[in-house]
Structure formats: structure tokens, C-alpha cells
Amino acid sequence: MTEVEPAHSLAPLLAIWLPIAGGILISASGVPGLFLSRRSAGGEGVSAALHILGATAALAGAVLSLGSGSPAVLDIAWGLPLGSLRFELDGLSAVFLPPLILVPALGTVYGLRYWRQSEHPTTGRKLRAFYGLLAGSLVLLTMARDGVLFLFCWEGMALSAFFLVTTDDQDREAREAGWVYFAATHVGTLALFGIFSIVHAMTGSFGFDPLPRDAAPIGAGSAVFFLGLIAFGLKSGLMPLHVWLPGAHAAAPSHVSAVLSGVVLKTGIYGLARVTWMFPHPPMFWGAVLLALGMVSGIVGVMFAIAQHDLKRLLAYHSIENIGIIVMGLGLAMLGRAMARPDWIALGLGGAILHVWNHSFFKSLLFFSAGAVVHRTHTREIDRMGGLAHSMPVTAIMFLVGAVAICGLPPLNGFVSELMIYLGLLRTLHPEGTGPLAGAAFAVPVLAIIGALAVACFVKVFGAVFLGAPRRDHAGEVREAPAALLVPMAVLAALCIGIGALPAGVVPFLDRAVETWETGPAPRPQSLAQLAPLGWVTAIAVAVWGGSALCMIGICRLVRPHRVARIGTWDCGYAAPSARAQYSASSFAQALVAVFRRVVRPREHSPRVHRLFPRRASYRSHIHDVVLDEWIRPAIERISRLAMKLRALQTGRVQIYVLYILLAAIALVLSNVPVIDLLRRMVTR
Amino acid sequence: MIAMIDLIAHVLLLLLMPPLLLGVIVKTKAAFAGRVGAPLLQPYYDLIKLFQKGTVLSRTTTWVFLAGPTVTLFAVMVAGLLVPLSGRPAPLRFAGDFILFAYLLALGRFFTALAALDTGSSFEGMGASREVTFACLAEPALFLGLLALARLSGGLSLTALLGGQVGGAWIAAAPTMVLVVGGLFIILLVENSRIPFDDPNTHLELTMIHEVMVLDHGGPALGAVLYGAAVKLFVLSAVVARLMVPVASERPVIHWPVFVVSMLLVAVLIGVVESVMARLRLLHVPNLLLGACLLTGLGFILLLGSSS
Numbered sequence: 001m002t003e004v005e006p007a008h009s010l011a012p013l014l015a016i017w018l019p020i021a022g023g024i025l026i027s028a029s030g031v032p033g034l035f036l037s038r039r040s041a042g043g044e045g046v047s048a049a050l051h052i053l054g055a056t057a058a059l060a061g062a063v064l065s066l067g068s069g070s071p072a073v074l075d076i077a078w079g080l081p082l083g084s085l086r087f088e089l090d091g092l093s094a095v096f097l098p099p100l101i102l103v104p105a106l107g108t109v110y111g112l113r114y115w116r117q118s119e120h121p122t123t124g125r126k127l128r129a130f131y132g133l134l135a136g137s138l139v140l141l142t143m144a145r146d147g148v149l150f151l152f153c154w155e156g157m158a159l160s161a162f163f164l165v166t167t168d169d170q171d172r173e174a175r176e177a178g179w180v181y182f183a184a185t186h187v188g189t190l191a192l193f194g195i196f197s198i199v200h201a202m203t204g205s206f207g208f209d210p211l212p213r214d215a216a217p218i219g220a221g222s223a224v225f226f227l228g229l230i231a232f233g234l235k236s237g238l239m240p241l242h243v244w245l246p247g248a249h250a251a252a253p254s255h256v257s258a259v260l261s262g263v264v265l266k267t268g269i270y271g272l273a274r275v276t277w278m279f280p281h282p283p284m285f286w287g288a289v290l291l292a293l294g295m296v297s298g299i300v301g302v303m304f305a306i307a308q309h310d311l312k313r314l315l316a317y318h319s320i321e322n323i324g325i326i327v328m329g330l331g332l333a334m335l336g337r338a339m340a341r342p343d344w345i346a347l348g349l350g351g352a353i354l355h356v357w358n359h360s361f362f363k364s365l366l367f368f369s370a371g372a373v374v375h376r377t378h379t380r381e382i383d384r385m386g387g388l389a390h391s392m393p394v395t396a397i398m399f400l401v402g403a404v405a406i407c408g409l410p411p412l413n414g415f416v417s418e419l420m421i422y423l424g425l426l427r428t429l430h431p432e433g434t435g436p437l438a439g440a441a442f443a444v445p446v447l448a449i450i451g452a453l454a455v456a457c458f459v460k461v462f463g464a465v466f467l468g469a470p471r472r473d474h475a476g477e478v479r480e481a482p483a484a485l486l487v488p489m490a491v492l493a494a495l496c497i498g499i500g501a502l503p504a505g506v507v508p509f510l511d512r513a514v515e516t517w518e519t520g521p522a523p524r525p526q527s528l529a530q531l532a533p534l535g536w537v538t539a540i541a542v543a544v545w546g547g548s549a550l551c552m553i554g555i556c557r558l559v560r561p562h563r564v565a566r567i568g569t570w571d572c573g574y575a576a577p578s579a580r581a582q583y584s585a586s587s588f589a590q591a592l593v594a595v596f597r598r599v600v601r602p603r604e605h606s607p608r609v610h611r612l613f614p615r616r617a618s619y620r621s622h623i624h625d626v627v628l629d630e631w632i633r634p635a636i637e638r639i640s641r642l643a644m645k646l647r648a649l650q651t652g653r654v655q656i657y658v659l660y661i662l663l664a665a666i667a668l669v670l671s672n673v674p675v676i677d678l679l680r681r682m683v684t685r
Numbered sequence: 686m687i688a689m690i691d692l693i694a695h696v697l698l699l700l701l702m703p704p705l706l707l708g709v710i711v712k713t714k715a716a717f718a719g720r721v722g723a724p725l726l727q728p729y730y731d732l733i734k735l736f737q738k739g740t741v742l743s744r745t746t747t748w749v750f751l752a753g754p755t756v757t758l759f760a761v762m763v764a765g766l767l768v769p770l771s772g773r774p775a776p777l778r779f780a781g782d783f784i785l786f787a788y789l790l791a792l793g794r795f796f797t798a799l800a801a802l803d804t805g806s807s808f809e810g811m812g813a814s815r816e817v818t819f820a821c822l823a824e825p826a827l828f829l830g831l832l833a834l835a836r837l838s839g840g841l842s843l844t845a846l847l848g849g850q851v852g853g854a855w856i857a858a859a860p861t862m863v864l865v866v867g868g869l870f871i872i873l874l875v876e877n878s879r880i881p882f883d884d885p886n887t888h889l890e891l892t893m894i895h896e897v898m899v900l901d902h903g904g905p906a907l908g909a910v911l912y913g914a915a916v917k918l919f920v921l922s923a924v925v926a927r928l929m930v931p932v933a934s935e936r937p938v939i940h941w942p943v944f945v946v947s948m949l950l951v952a953v954l955i956g957v958v959e960s961v962m963a964r965l966r967l968l969h970v971p972n973l974l975l976g977a978c979l980l981t982g983l984g985f986i987l988l989l990g991s992s993s
Contacts, residue, residue: 386805387745387805389747389749389803390747393747396747400749404792404795407791407795408788409788409791409792409795410785410788410789410792415788418784419781419784419785422781422784423780423781423784423841426781426832426835426841429832429835429836430836430839439989441832441836441985444828444832445824445825445828445829445832445982446825448787448824448825448827448828449821449824449825451788451791451824452791452817452820452821452823452824453821455791455794455795455817455820456817456818456820456821458795459795459798459799459802459813459817460814460817462799462802463798463799463801463802463803463810463813464802467747467749467799467802467803467805468745468802468803468804468805468810469745469805533779533780533781533782536777536779536782536785540763540777540785543763544759544760544763544792547759547762547763548752548755548756548759548760550759551755551756551758551759551909552751552752552755554755555751555754555755555905555906555909556751558736558904558905558908559740559742559751559904559905559906560739560740563738563739563740563904564739564740564741564742565739565740565741565742566741566742566743566744567741567742567743567744568743568744568745569743569744569745569746569804569805569806569901570743570804570806570808570900570901571806572808572890579805581807582805582806582807582810583802583806583807583809583810583811583813583814587807587810587811587814588802588810588813588814589814590814591814591815591818592817592818592821595818595821595822595971
């Protein structure tokens with residue numbers, strides 16, 4: 001026993017120091033490579049090794065912390081005038097860490113082959129340096145408990161993400177996406193300044209701490225909440241604030257897209273969870289606002305996704321959809337806190353956090369496999385792919401796993417987290433005298449539509465990219481992705497399958513997070529193990545895997561090889577079938593886009609046929625982002641046009657400027673003269 | 686003992702009865718047309734024949750082509766185990782299992798549509814596109830109907846929603862029940878590609894939905910497709926049948942025959958609808974589905990009003 005004692009006292013120290021040390025190590029992982037020459041490939045190995053070492057340390061610390069009951073704290077006096085160096089790893093921070101550590105670490109392995117130094121001599125070193133900085137600041141960010149420290153980490157993340165999006169800075173599209181992102185993220189930072197100033201005015205410190213009811217009046221509290229919604233909504237891509245997201249995800253290298261979509265967005269969710277954690281007594285409308293925003297984001301996100309032609313843009317819009325689902329869970333938890341309903345809190349927040357994990361895993365899996373496809377076919381246009389399941393069979397299976405998971409279908413992980421949110425929403429149906437709250441049940445059919453639309457979208461993507469015949473000639477020469485790309489995918493696919501089959505394994509972590517988050521007066525939340533039918537989920541997953549495998553074996557027995565004839569696809573006897581006559585992704589989506597044309601507003605350029613023998617014609621359709629291209633860009637253009645009018649003042653003549661100085665001096669003198677007083681005296685004499 | 690009998694009867698009916706419904710529908714339509722029609726058991730003969738045949742596979746296809754029918758078949762089978770066919774508790778039941786029910790159907794749809802796209806045929810692409818499009822509009826109608834039933838029954842499992850309490854629900858909220866049954870019947874028709882959404886007997890690939898998705902399947906694979914479609918028809922018909930004939934009894938000799946008769950009634954009803962209606966233009970299908978959403982949604986809203 002005496003030997004165990006020191007280990008016990010060591011555990012909290014390790015739990016805080018390991019993630020910090022790991023975070024710093026990851027941040028610095030790309031630095032040694034900067035000192036090597038452009039031609040040298042040594043930096044790649046060093047940065048990957050350092051990154052993985054740091055990730056292992058950080059992950060160990062996070063698991064230690066999740067295992068122990070109490071939060072680990074590190075508070076050091078800081079020489080700077082503002083704030084203090086305070087890190088704390090409680091249940092809420094720790095539960096976000098595993099995906100935040102794991103996905104970038106897998107991405108760095110992927111990057112070894114995807115963005116080789118020898119193939120990208122000018123950008124490789126820069127990419128790795130900022131990639132490490134991004135991944136490291138993510139880890140430190142979730143633990144920072146002081147406002148100023150948080151802002152440092154936040155800016156570290158935001159700026160390195162900017163340089164990653166613009167990795168390919170010769171590309172005009174990447175530069176533009178980078179600038180939109182840059183502007184968006186700094187609007188968010190401005191809102192963060194607002195939050196910390198208000199909190200400082202209320203409590204006298206910049207720290208994140210739960211605010212007692214009397215310290216947080218409803219007005220100031222709501223200001224903090226809505227500023228948080230802007231800052232963290234911008235980061236996580238919540239619907240009207242998502243403008244930077246599709247472009248940035250599409251332009252970045254694929255492993256960076258995976259990190260942006262799988263992980264960086266989640267810091268916004270972490271921020272929302274942390275800000276709401278500060279208010280034990282929220283008014284009910286906060287929860288309602290979150291729930292409504294989540295629904296809008298979910299539905300509109302997936303509608304836009306269906307209409308996309310670019311593989312990575314499409315996946316980016318799905319991130320908006322999934323963030324919507326997560327925010328719906330968070331909104332339900334807020335309603336639960338306002339109504340003192342522990343079961344809503346547990347199912348809503350637990351489901352939201354599990355969806356954070358799940359989305360990190362399946363979305364990174366999808367971006368990794370999409371990246372492998374882009375790497376081999378050199379295009380992101382879905383309609384120029386096709387038939388890749390023949391040439392890239394393993395990548396196809398990986399993408400399929402991700403697709404089934406993101407649609408929330410059993411037996412994979414997406415189903416488990418959506419089921420929890422569904423169950424929580426359904427619980428708003430029954431209590432006596434619900435009044436307006438029964439309206440929350442309308443989120444159930446909304447979630448169902450989101451699920452059905454996601455199915456439609458991923459049938460389209462998988463079908464158009466991997467199935468059918470290649471739509472271009474050289475698509476037939478495409479080879480399977482190399483092992484360095486496939487291994488990270490396999491790890492993520494295994495996680496998707498594992499969580500889908502055995503959710504009980506992660507539920508203790510979720511319970512810890514829910515307990516930490518619940519600072520309000522509601523009774524102690526029950527364990528999710530009692531609220532959600534986890535045993536049934538496992539049973540169904542095993543049954544679906546086993547049963548489908550058995551049916552597959554059965555049908556393969558029946559389809560005897562010697563009685564199989566191989567012919568061409570039935571084409572109604574058409575004499576000259578061509579792969580280009582296949583149903584394309586755009587035509588597949590056309591029916592749905594037509595149903596939602598009021599929201600999505602597709603632009604179509606179709607040829608007019610006005611003679612008997614029509615000439616060559618072409619048809620094009622494209623989808624704008626309604627918020628960015630129809631609201632924000634015109635508004636900014638109008639503002640800059642107004643600002644241009646001010647240029648009339650700047651003539652460039654020195655005499656005119658001297659006149660301005662003179663006028664200003666007169667104005668200053670006059671401002672000291674009590675004009676009103678003088679006038680009054682003149683009138684009254 | 687009774688539980689054992691119920692379980693055996695449930696599984697046997699789920700495995701064996703589905704093709705009979707197709708036979709009844711065809712017979713009903715023949716009666717309306719003044720023909721004798723195919724034998725009642727013809728679907729069984731067809732399946733037996735198909736499972737013994739050889740296979741023709743397109744050169745374009747991959748393993749997904751065979752996974753389509755098999756995953757779909759198994760998914761609808763599991764969904765069938767969640768429905769309390771005779772009003773007695775279903776073999777699988779837990780709070781929120783109706784979400785699993787809907788998602789299993791979606792899993793089946795996902796793989797059927799993928800198998801269709803695997804052939805690279807534009808006809809099958811068209812069918813898959815229509816299938817997923819209409820499903821998007823049918824899904825909210827289904828969920829709103831189930832929400833109304835959940836609110837009425839106070840439970841969250843299909844056994845609670847469709848079990849012994851349905852009779853009480855009719856007495857307590859008849860208008861809602863009428864709306865929900867109407868909405869769910871429309872869902873039954875669209876999910877199984879029946880008239881007025883799709884004509885299973887049409888000869889033109891361009892106008893089909895489900896049949897065109899499986900154009901290239903043959904032999905045992907086609908057998909699995911047809912059998913899976915029959916099971917899906919059976920499962921969704923059972924939901925409607927439970928709501929229309931809400932008999933609850935403790936004695937297997939009463940509730941199982943009642944169930945079989947009510948299923949046959951639903952099949953006859955489908956046959957009647959198919960005989961007296963024409964297929965809708967595809968462009969008008971979304972409107973009818975929105976109508977179904979309105980029906981079930983209105984049923985749900987009526988309940989919210991009555992409670993407060």
C-alpha cells in the first residue's frame with residue numbers, strides 16, 4: 001500500500017503537466033524542420049516523431065484526468081500585467097482532448113505522404129511548422145482557464161489555421177478563402193474581448209469561473225451569452241456565421257481540412273459549453289435560441305451540401321450540418337438546466353459531446369479518403385470521377401464507413417450520439433404541463449429530415465465517386481492510395497465501428513463531462529448508461545454486422561461462380577453507350593435541389609433552343625453560398641463604396657491639408673467657447 | 686409459455702407471410718379488372734424459382750451490388766422484430782426503438798440506392814435519385830405520426846405506441862388517430878413504391894422508382910430484392926394494421942388470427958387504391974408527401990392543444 005500512495009499524489013500533477021508538456025512539444029514539432037534545407041526530407045520524420053510523442057503524452061494526461069474524479073489545476077504567477085497563467089483540466093476540458101489530440105496526430109502521419117517535402121519544397125516546411133502550432137494550441141486552449149491566456153492560445157490557433165488554409169499561396173482561390181477566414185476569425189476574437197471585458201467588470205478577474213446568480217444580472221449575462229454565440233458560433237460554423245468554412249476547408253490540403261473540420265470547429269463547441277457552464281441559472285430563451293439555431297444550421301447545411309459539385313466543399317457543408325446537430329443537443333441541455341431536468345441535461349449534453357467525438361472521427365475519415373481520391377485523380381469535381389471502387393477498393397470501403405457513420409445509420413457511431421439527442425428531445429414530450437416546451441419536440445422531425453437528406457447526399461457522393469464507370473479516360477489508371485494514407489483512415493474507421501458497437505466504453509467520460517458542466521440547481525444527473533439503451537445498441541450493432549455478413553455469405557453461395565455471366569449494364573439496347581451518359585452527381589441531386597430551390601437558389605445557365613437543328617450547347621449550374629455571396633459581400637461592397645466617397649477629401653495638395661489643419665484649429669478654439677451660453681445672453685440680453 | 690408462442694408466431698409470420706400480401710394485392714387488382722389473376726401464392730413460386738437461377742452480373746459492378754439486397758433484407762427483418770404485430774410486446778423493444786426502426790429502413794434505402802448506382806446505368810441512377818428524394822419528404826411525416834402516437838401512449842417504444850393502448854387512443858383522440866392513420870398509409874404507399882407514387886407493373890424504365898433501381902439484379906440477388914421489398918411492405922402494413930384494428934388480447938388464438946386478417950385487409954385496401962387511382966406525375970409526388978406531413982403534423986398539434 002505504501003508504494004501506491006506516492007503514485008496517487010503524483011497523478012494530478014501528471015494529469016496537468018503531461019498535456020501541457022505534450023501541447024508545447026506538438027507546437028514546436030515543426031520547428032526543427034525550418035532549419036533544414038528545402039531539399040532535405042529529414043524535417044518530416046522529426047516533426048512527425050515529435051508530434052506523436054507529444055500527442056501520446058497529452059493523451060495519457062487526458063485519460064489520467066478522466067479517470068480521476070477531481071480536476072487538475074496549475075496556477076503560476078505571470079509577469080504580464082493582465083491575468084495569470086492558469087491551466088485547469090476538469091471533466092469538460094478533458095473530454096474534448098482525445099479527439100483534439102488524436103485527429104491531428106493521425107493527420108501528421110497522413111501528411112508524410114500527402115504533402116511530401118520532395119514534392120512541395122517551397123511549402124512543406126511552412127505547412128509542418130504551422131500544423132504543429134495549430135495542433136499544440138488546440139490542446140493548450142481547452143485547458144486555459146484565464147481569459148488572457150485563452151486569447152493567446154485562441155490566436156495561436158486562428159493565425160496558424162490562416163497560414164495552413166493559404167498553404168498553396170500561389171492559388172488565388174486559397175488566398176481568397178484565407179482572407180475570408182481571417183476576417184471571420186477576428187470578428188470572433190473581437191467578441192471574445194467583449195466577453196472577457198464584461199466578465200471582468202462583473203467579477204474583477206479575467207478567469208472562467210461559474211458566476212453566482214447575484215453576480216450575473218440577466219442583461220450582462222445575456223450579453224456574454226450572445227457574444228459567446230458570435231465568437232464560438234463563427235469558429236464552429238453555425239449557420240448564418242459559417243461563411244468562412246466551405247472555402248477554407250476546400251482550399252486547404254486534405255489533412256488540414258480534416259483537422260479544421262474534425263477538430264478546430266470543436267473548439268467553438270468547447271467554447272459554447274464553457275461559456276454556458278459559467279451560468280448556473282440561465283433564462284429559458286438561451287436554450288431555445290441554441291435549439292433553433294441548431295435546427296437551422298442542420299437543415300440548411302445539409303441542403304447546401306447536396307447541391308455542391310466539389311467533393312471537399314460538400315464535406316465542409318456537412319460539418320455545418322453536424323455542428324447544428326451538436327448545438328441542438330447543447331440547446332436541449334440548456335433547456336434542461338433552466339427547467340431543472342437532469343435527464344434532458346444528461347442526454348442533450350452527453351449526446352452533443354459524443355457527437356463531437358464521432359464527428360471528429362468520421363469527418364476526418366471522410367476528408368482523409370477524399371484527400372486520397374483528390375491525390376490520385378487530381379480533381380475535386382465529383383462529376384469527373386466515377387468507378388474508383390475498382391481502382392481504389394480500400395479507400396472506397398473507408399469512405400463508405402465514414403458515409404454510413406455521418407448519416408447516423410446503425411451500426412456505426414453516428415447513430416449512437418443521434419439516438420441520445422433524439423431520446424432527450426423525446427423526453428420533452430411527456431412531462432405534465434409542458435406548455436411551450438412541447439415545441440421542442442418539433443426538433444425530432446427536423447433531425448429526421450437532416451438524417452434523410454444526409455442519406456441522399458452520401459448516396460450521391462459515394463455513387464458518383466466510387467461506383468459506376470470512370471467518367472474520364474485516365475481515371476482508369478488511378479491506383480490505390482499508399483499505406484501512409486490508408487493507416488490513419490483505418491484507425492479512424494476502427495474508432496467509428498468501435499464506438500458504434502460498444503458505446504458503454506465511452507459513457508463514463510461523458511458522465512464526467514456532464515457532471516462538470518452541471519453547475520446549476522438541478523438534481524445530480526443520472527448516468528447516461530441508465531438513460532440510453534446502450535446494451536440494445538450493442539446488441540443491434542452485433543446483429544446487423546453478423547446478420548448482414550451471414551446474408552452476404554448466403555447470397556454468395558447462391559450466386560454460384562460457375563453460373564455467373566458477366567455482361568454490360570442494361571442500356572435499353574442503345575448502340576453506343578458511354579460512361580459520360582451515366583447519371584451524374586448533379587443530375588442525382590437535381591430533384592432535391594429543385595424542392596429546396598427557395599433556400600439553395602441554384603444558378604443555372606441552360607441553352608436556349610431556337611432553331612430546328614440546334615447547335616452545340618452546354619449547360620452549367622452552380623451554387624452560391626447565400627449568406628456570403630448574397631448578404632455579406634454586397635453589404636461590404638456598399639460600405640467600401642461609401643468609404644470611397646471620403647477620398648474626395650484627400651486631394652494630395654499641401655495647401656488643402658493646411659486648410660484642414662486651420663479648420664480643425666478653429667473648431668478646437670470654438671469648442672472651448674460656451675456658444676450656447678453666449679447665444680442665450682444675446683437673446684436675453 | 687404464451688410469450689414463447691408469441692415469439693414463434695411473430696418470427697414465423699415475419700419470415701413467411703410477406704409474399705402473401707403481394708399475392709393478395711395482385712388478386713384484388715385482378716378482381717377489379719375482371720380478370721382471374723395470378724394464383725395467390727405466385728410470389729412464393731417466383732421467389733423459389735429465382736433463388737435457383739444463375740446470375741448475370743454487370744461488368745461495372747462491385748461487391749456493393751450484392752451488398753445492396755442483402756443489407757436491405759436484413760435491416761427490414763430486424764425492423765420487423767421491433768413492431769408489436771399482434772399487440773403483444775415485440776421481441777425487441779426499448780424506449781426510443783422507433784428511431785432505430787426508421788433508421789434501419791434508412792440503412793436499407795442507403796444500400797439499395799448504392800447498389801443501383803453501382804451499375805452505372807442512368808435509369809438506375811434516376812430511380813435511386815427519386816427514392817432518396819421522396820424519402821426525405823416522407824421521413825418527417827413518419828416521425829410526426831410517431832410523435833403523436835408517443836404523446837398519446839406516454840411511452841417511447843413501438844410496443845407502447847402500437848400495443849394494447851391503441852384502442853384507448855382512439856377513444857381519447859379520434860381526430861388525431863384518423864389523421865395519423867391517413868398519413869402513415871400514405872407513407873406505406875410511398876415507401877413501398879405503390880400507386881399513386883410508382884407503378885410496380887409499369888413497362889417504361891423512365892417512369893419507375895423502385896423497379897428501375899433493381900433492373901440489373903437477377904437470379905438469387907433479385908430474389909433477395911423482391912423478398913426484402915415484401916418484408917418491408919409487411920412491416921409497414923403491420924404498423925397501419927395495428928392502428929386500424931386495435932384489438933388487444935392475452936390469448937394467442939385470438940390475437941394472431943385477428944392480426945392475419947387485419948393484414949389481409951390492409952393488402953386489399955392497397956389493392957383497391959391501386960385499382961381506382963392512376964399514378965401521379967413525378968413532379969406532383971412531393972406535394973402529396975407534404976400533404977402527408979401536414980396530416981400527421983396536424984394530428985400532433987391537435988394533441989398539444991388538448992393537453993394544455
